[in-house]
Amino acid sequence: xxxxxxxxxxxxxxMALAMANLPDGALKNALYEWHKSxxxxxLALALARLLVRAARGAPPLVAGLPAWQRRAARxxxxxxxALIVLVPLLGWAGTSACCAPVMLYGTLPLTLPVSGxxxxxxxxxxxxxxxxxxxxxxxxxxxxxxxxHHVVRRDGTLRRMWLGRGxx
Numbered sequence: 001x002x003x004x005x006x007x008x009x010x011x012x013x014x015m016a017l018a019m020a021n022l023p024d025g026a027l028k029n030a031l032y033e034w035h036k037s038x039x040x041x042x043l044a045l046a047l048a049r050l051l052v053r054a055a056r057g058a059p060p061l062v063a064g065l066p067a068w069q070r071r072a073a074r075x076x077x078x079x080x081x082a083l084i085v086l087v088p089l090l091g092w093a094g095t096s097a098c099c100a101p102v103m104l105y106g107t108l109p110l111t112l113p114v115s116g117x118x119x120x121x122x123x124x125x126x127x128x129x130x131x132x133x134x135x136x137x138x139x140x141x142x143x144x145x146x147x148x149h150h151v152v153r154r155d156g157t158l159r160r161m162w163l164g165r166g167x168x
Contacts, residue, residue: 001045001048001049001052002049004045005045005046005049005084006139008041008042008045009042009084009136009139011038012035012038012042013132013136015034015035016035016132018031019031019032019035035091036091036092036095036103037103037105037106039087039088039091039092040088040102040104040110042084042087042088043088043092046081046084046085046088049081050085053081058077061073062149062155062156062157062160072145076138076141076145079138080135080138080139080142083131083135083138086131087131090124090125090127090128090131093112093114093124094120094123094128095121095125096114096121097114097115097116097117097118097120097121097124098116098117098118098120098122099121
């Protein structure tokens with residue numbers, strides 16, 4: 001699930017930038033619909049990951065990490081989980097307020113009961129945008145830390161992350 005969420009976020013960000021800068025039309029509308037559906041998929045996968053993590057616990061950190069790196073790892077993972085849930089929830093709520101219906105892959109209506117019209121929707125979507133850029137920055141930090149562990153520390157952290165091949 002880690003890599004599927006990562007791949008979807010990797011697709012969602014440039015999709016959002018593209019759709020926000022396109023002129024109105026069929027392509028922009030299609031990108032918005034795909035963006036909403038992928039975002040709802042990220043939310044479902046994130047909630048499933050949280051359930052798995054609650055049941056199995058977090059994998060142990062590698063031995064020998066300084067205390068500040070242990071704290072940073074825990075804090076960054078907590079922030080990543082929070083944002084991976086919060087960003088799609090904000091997008092869903094904002095879109096539900098201003099631009100209903102929210103359709104999952106064009107078939108299943110999943111609009112939240114949020115009222116207020118365009119002013120409320122736009123306000124929520126501004127927070128969604130800030131949270132999304134914060135998530136991107138945190139993902140960049142996460143990738144940088146993984147590469148640091150792989151290239152500098154050579155401690156096996158990245159190998160453990162790669163497609164779930166690590167030991168628990």
